[in-house]
Amino acid sequence: MLTIIIAIVIVILLTIGLVWLIDKFIPKKMKPVVNILLWALIAFLAYNTFMSVYGEIKFNQLKNKRYAVVIESLKDIRDAQLAHRTVTGKFNGNFDNLVKFIDTAQYTITQRRDSTVKDIERTRAIGVDMFKDIVVIDTLGFVSVKDSLFKSDDRYKTMMNVPVGKPGAKFELKAGMLENIPVFEALVQKAIILDGEDKNLISKENEVVSVDGVNGPTLKVGSMEEVNTNGNWPKNYSNEN
Template sequence: MKLVIQLVLWVIIAALGYLLFNSVYGEVQFNKIKEKRYIAAIENLKDIRVAQLAHKTVTGKYEGDFNKLVRFIDTAQFTLTQRRDSTIRDEERSAQLGVDMNKDIVIIDTLGFRSVKDSLYKGSDRYKTMINVPVEGNDAKFEMNAGFIEKNNLQIPVFEAKVSKEVLLYDQPRDYVIKEKQVVSVDAVNGTHLTVGSMVDINTNGNWPKSYGANDE
């Protein structure tokens, strides 16, 4: 009888050990997959931000339509300029005072033009697919919006691109995904989405920590 009890206890201990190992191993594997997918998604978000900032530089606003943003990259050009200081005669003050008066001015010379595509992506065409969520087996796309918000009676252009953790981790254990969406840490991506920009604030930063690379411009 004693031997039977010992055998049962050993079976229970082995089963608990197996469950504990699976739990720890499962979370380790989840974190590896999560990190890999977050890194890939953040690279796309950075590319989207670069494209949006270029669009604002040239047009004065951001673009909410991805196809139009791609066409902009394909066709638009940056104007290359040079600023230089100069001094000229101030006709108005000279007439008022009866003596020659000068004033300082800034002259902006146009030196030429350069393709936005070549400037930003240097021969790569990855901008054409940056809207696609880079997770194998998932055909989802990043959400992207652009518009204006009012600050101090001014209309300020804003944009936002994001993807939910649910989408990035669509094939992972549900309990791990729920836990990840609730995480709050300076070393983690807080909240339910990976995001760059904002539709409610003047902000072009990403919401990921520095451990994933620079989250600002």
């Protein structure tokens, strides 16, 4: 946007300069013709300047809409991964396996309660009945992961597909261990989300470094380099990172 503003200022200064030159050096007989040509040039430059500004505004509006849709898909992937870790203790790097997990897996519903039992070792050592407090975990039942996360919605079956941008594109998914702690990462290149738009604006978007923008060339959730299940989008795109 700063480049566009500078361009507008330059156009204005050039116009003022041309008017001064015409008034100073062009013979009166030639001034009408030159004025027509000058106004045509001004109109051409004004149109191109306007389209540059308007084009970037439209690009940003489209970008925000597409990012919002993609973020919802990334949040679904994260929910599925967190459920997988809860049940199995690790994340899954394969979408087909993740879908099968959601279709078949169940959460175990438990209840913790305090209890008191006889402490055999201390009783033997002291010769008097001794007791100790323990925590008992009771299994109350099971609930479907699918029903818990998605209820009757089956959108999880296509969560590997990038919902906007380049047709047929899929999210990249990785999972593994980082210092014995499970980690995962799901991402998509911005260029895929913004497929079909101005390449210069896409390149500019890839270089964004801003507190209210998506930094870097990808939109992602999780990380393979640190223990983190957050997304890399700011809160103006979604209240939930």
